[in-house]
Amino acid sequence: MEKTEKIYMVFARADFSLEELKQDIFDWLSFLRIVTNPESYRFGEEESQKFDLQALIYQIQQLTEEENLWLKVNSRGGEFQLHISKLALHERTILDGTIFIENQKMIEDYCETRMVKNGLYGYIRSLDDYLYNNVENIEKRTFETDSEIAKLPKRYDSKKSIIVDCNQLAGYDIYFKGLCLTSCWKMYYSSLYYQIIPKPIFLEVQQVHSVEEIANQVIKVTLFKNPFNWNMPVNLKYQRLFRDQLGYDQLAWNNGTGVLRAPYIEYAFVKEVTQTVQYQNNYYQPVEKKNATYFVTRSYDLLHQKYRVNRTKGILNAQAYFPWIDEKSRKMMNYRVLNPEMAIDDGLSAYEFYIRQFLEIDVLDKKYDEFVSVLRFYLPKEAIQQVPLEALWEKLCDVNISNLKKKEASTRFDLQKAKNHLRVVFLDSSYLETLNQTIDISE
Known part of the structure; x- marks a missing residue:
């Protein structure tokens, strides 16, 4: 991998008054002028022009509460972008590694001060780490060789073009309820995250370099010492374990099938x-x-x-795997909502992964022995008749398969492996609305 040896910083902040917003942008201008020498800027849709501080200050003073524009400054040693959206700011910065190292304490103090005041989320990481984990378009991964790209997981995009499935990479930026979920060198979390993930889970996270609550309930997590050593094997391990511990991939994904990793x-x-x-x-x-x-x-x-x-x-009981239990029909159920059209293998890997996840379990539970355990796959209607059953059964060659029943809107079959059993049902996703009414749709 060809490296840039640059630093990438992202910060999102909100709840400003108009005057606070303007002052914050002035502070941002001061910061970039301290660490670099600005050469040009672009304000909104205007053409790029030579950097002129007084002209830029005048334009900032004219901002209103309804603005939606980008302010971009290019410098010798850095690129600075600020998205102004009404009374919120989204800041993206690229710095030469040497500039970051020379000014690291001041830069981190600047970031922490801004996070404590109006911060939603933020992170600092190697630009190479960001690019490796987040560039989906294969043609844009010019920093890698063909052999390196060939090893990466792939999927289809909405136009059926093959792209890198960045969901499978530990440093991927995914968004849940407007908040960024990622794993990288240094991350900042505001109290908004604690509405989703209880605060103690952040504070008690294991195998990281440091966890610190700085002020205003903002938590700072540092995974390892040096951001430029992000791809050392031990640091890649920390990056993956942090993401698994927080369960980001249990909360959000956009590849149609999930990350196919067992939950922590x-x-x-x-x-x-x-x-x-x-x-x-x-x-x-x-x-x-x-x-x-x-x-x-x-x-x-x-x-x-x-x-x-x-x-x-203790040990897990059946309800840990099948939380929906119907005493009347003596069935217990769990489900997954998938879109196999985004998978290059038509969802085959996902089907096998989830089936084994719910079939190959070790529970000492009388209810498991007496009830029918059901795993539902909710799919787009057009995918129901395209489930690769023959290929799936080849994957499940160590499992006894019986009672296949195919209908226009559903397919089901039963599986048995030693004492374990599972009924698998593929359903039109429109049936999801009946989930809380009954679990006895087509089983």
């Missing part, structure tokens, strides 16, 4: 209450769900500001 934490959202279960081993270290011996359950009632936590030792 799972979330449930019921009205104003967030519930989480973290999986740990005998040393209280984070592990995959199926390897857990300790379970940390948390419940956070946002409305009433009530928080509860409990750690218990």
Whole structure:
């Protein structure tokens, strides 16, 4: 991989008054002039022109509360972009590595000050780390060789062009409820995140360089010492483990099938209450769900500001895998919503992964022995008749398959592996609206 050896910084901030917004932009101008020598700028849709501080100050003073424009400054040693959207700011900065190292303490102080005041989220990382984990278009990955690109996971985009499936990469920026979820050298989280992920989960995260609550409930997480060493094997391990511990890929993905990785934490959202279960081993270290011996359950009632936590030792029961239980029909169910049209293999890998995730389980539970366990796949209507059954059964060559039933809007079959059993049902995703009414649609 050809490296730029530059630093990339992103910060999102909001809830300004108009005068505060203008002053903040002036502070941003001061910052970029301290660390670099600005050469040109572009204000909104205007043509790029030679940097003129007084002209730029005048334009900033004319801003209104309804603005939606980019302010871009190119410097010797850096690129600075500021998106002004009404009374919110989104800041993106690229700095030469030497400039960052020479001014690191001042730059980090600047970032922390801005996060504490009006910050939503932010991060600092190697630009190479960002590019590796976030450039989907294969033609734009000019920093890699063909052999390096060939090893990366792929998927289809909306136009059926093959792109890199960045969802599978640990440093991918994914967004959930307007908040950035990523894993990189240094990250800043505002209190808005704690409405989704209980604050103690951030503070108690393991195998990172440091975790610190700085001010105004802002948490700063540093994964490793040197941002330019992001691709050392040990740092890549920390990057992946942080993402797994926070469960970002359980919350959001955009590749149609998910990341196909066993969870280290799972979330449930019921009205104003967030519930989480973290999986740990005998040393209280984070592990995959199926390897857990300790379970940390948390419940956070946002409305009433009530928080509860409990750690218990034991083994998983059937409800941990199949939370929807119908005593009347003696069935228990879980489901996944997929769009296999985005997968190059028509969803085959995803189907096998999720089937094995719910079939190859180790539970001591009378209910599991007596009830039918059901895994539903909700798919677009046109995908129901295109499920690659023959290829799937080849993948499941160690499993007994029976009772295949195909209808226009559904397909189902039963699986048995030793004492474990699973009924798999493929359904039109329009049936999702009946989920809470009954689990006995076509099983």
